[in-house]
Amino acid sequence: MRPSSQSLTLLALVALLFALAACAQIKALPNLPATHPEELASGPVSCTECHEDQQKGTLKQYAAFNHSRSFIANHRFYAGSDDILCASCHKVSFCADCHTNQTEMKPSVKLGNRPDRTMPHRGDYLTLHKIEGKLDPASCHRCHGRANNERCVVCHR
C-alpha cells in the first residue's frame, strides 16, 4: 500500500488550508510556560499537589500526569502528544539518558548512583536478553530497532 502522490499532495493542502485559516486567530492561543515557574522538589512528582484539576482550554487534566509507577511505565502514550508539557520540567537530556541513537554504555551504568530512576537492562541483561528478546521483541525494537547498536550487531549479524 504505497501512498500515492495525490494523497500526499492532498494531505499537504489540507494542512496548508488549516494554517492559513488559523493565522488571524493564532495569537490569542496561550503558550505553556517554557519552564515550570516554581522549583520542584526532588523525587516523584504529583501535579495535583498544587494544580487544581480543572480543564483549561485544551489542556488535559493534571491528574493524568501524576508520576505514579503506572505513568512511568506507560509514559510513551503521554510523551507522544504532550512533549511540550513534559519539557516544562524535563530537559531533553533527561529523555536522552535512555532514548538515544548511538549509545556508549547502559544508562544504568552512566547513572549507577541513581538506582531510584527506572533504567532498562539492570543486572545481568546479557543473559536475560536471550529470553526477553524472544518473549517481546517489539519492546527491544522500540529503542534498538533502527539504531544498529554496535553491541547488538556484534552477535546478531
Next chain:
Amino acid sequence: MKKVLSRFLASLSLAALPAAACAADGSVDSTTLLRFSQDSRPGVSSRTLLPATSFLGLDADKLADGKLSAHFLGWGRADLADKSFNENQADGSLTYGYLQYRFGAANAQARAGRFFVHEGIINEQVDGVSARTDLPYGFGVSAFGGATVHNARIPGTGSDGKGDGIFGGRVNYRYGGMFEIGLAGVFETDAPTMADPNLAGRFGSHRVIGADLWYSPISKVAFMARTSVNTETGGVAEQGYLLTVKPLKDLTVTGEFNDYQDRDLFYSSALFAAMPSMLSGNNLNQESRTLGASASYQIDSKFELTGDYKHYTRDIGKADRFGGELRCTLPDAALRTGGSYHYLRSSADFAVVPTSDASGSFHELRAYAMRDTKSYFASLDVIDYLFKRDIDGKKSALELYGSLGYHLTPNLALSGDLSYGSNPQNTDELKGLIRLNYSMKLAGKGDTK
C-alpha cells in the same frame, strides 16, 4: 548533495556552543566517567580496559529576543589502555544540537539542527528543520524534514539500512481536555539495497502512517490508543491500548493490550528484519501480543506500592509475568529505597537454548537504597535472578552495585562505583568507575531536571 545538507545541518547545531556563552539563562551538565576492568576470560587474550567517556550537555535559553534557545548533548570516548569496544581507540557522537525559536503564542516553535521528533507514533532523529503550532478550534499541526541520521553499519553490507532523507508530520484535534486524535506519518527515501540474503523480501523503506487517541470522558478514566500501518507491507505494524482508571485519589489501575506484527514492525530495521527467522524458523508473520494490568497505590507521602501482571502470547508459546514493588521516598528525597519481586513463568520455547528439559522461567529480586545529603551521597543496588533451570551450569545471576560520592561544591561532585557480578558468563565479574559530575544552572527560576 544529501551528504552536504546533512553535514551543514549537523554543523549548524554547533552554534549551540558559542550561544551558551551569551545566554541569559541556561544550564551546563557534564559527566565524565573513567571505567576500569580487566578481561581475562579463558580463550581470550587478556585486555586491560580503561575507557574515559565524557558527556556534555548545554542549554542556553533567552537568547536574542528572549525566545531563541540553543541545546546540545554529545559524548566522546578515549581508550587510555586497550581498545574497549570497537575498532576505534576514540569515538563520539552528537546526540542532539539545535536552535529552537519559541513563538509568543499557540505553543508554536521551530527547530533547526539535529533533534529528536516525538509526535504521536513518530520517533525519529533528524538533521533538519521542524515546526509545530496549535491552531484555533482545537487543531494542531507539526512537520519536520531533513537528512536521516545514519549510524553503525551492518557488517558486510556497508550500510545502516536507512535512506538519506526523511520527512513527516502530525495533525491533531483536541476537544477540551477530554479528547484528542492525532494522525501522523513518516516517509524516508528509498532504503539502500542490502546484500544480505536473509533480508530478501523482509526489508525495505521506512514509511509508516498511524493514529493516536486520547479519550477521558470523566476525570477518573482515560483511554489511550495508538496504531501504525507500514505502507510498504500494507500491514498493521502495531496496536497499543491503555485504559487508566483512578477509583481513589491515590490509586491508579491500568489495563493494556498490545499487538505487534513482526514483519510489518521490523521491516525497515536492517538489524531486526532477519531476526524472526534466526530465532524460530522462517516465520516472519509471527504475531506478538501482550495483555496486562497494574495497580499503583500511594499509601502516604512516603510509600508507593505497585502490583503488575502481563500475559505474553507468541506463535512459539505463552508466558506470564507478575510481581510487585514497594518504594519509599523520605521528605526532600534524602533517602530513597525500594524492593521488588517478579516471576516470569514461560515455556521451554523461550529458554536460552530451547530444549525439552530447559526453561525460560526465572525469579527476579531487587532491592536498592540511596542517600543524598549536602555533603555526600551513596547508593547500593542488589539484583538477583534465580533461574528455574540452570543456564550454562549456573542457577542464578547476581549483581551488587555500590556507589559513593562527595559534593565537592554545590555544582561539582566526585563519585566512585564498584560492581560485582556472578552470572552464566562470568564466575566473578568486578568492575569499577570514577565519575565527575558538573552541573550548573544560570539564573533559572524554573525547574529543569
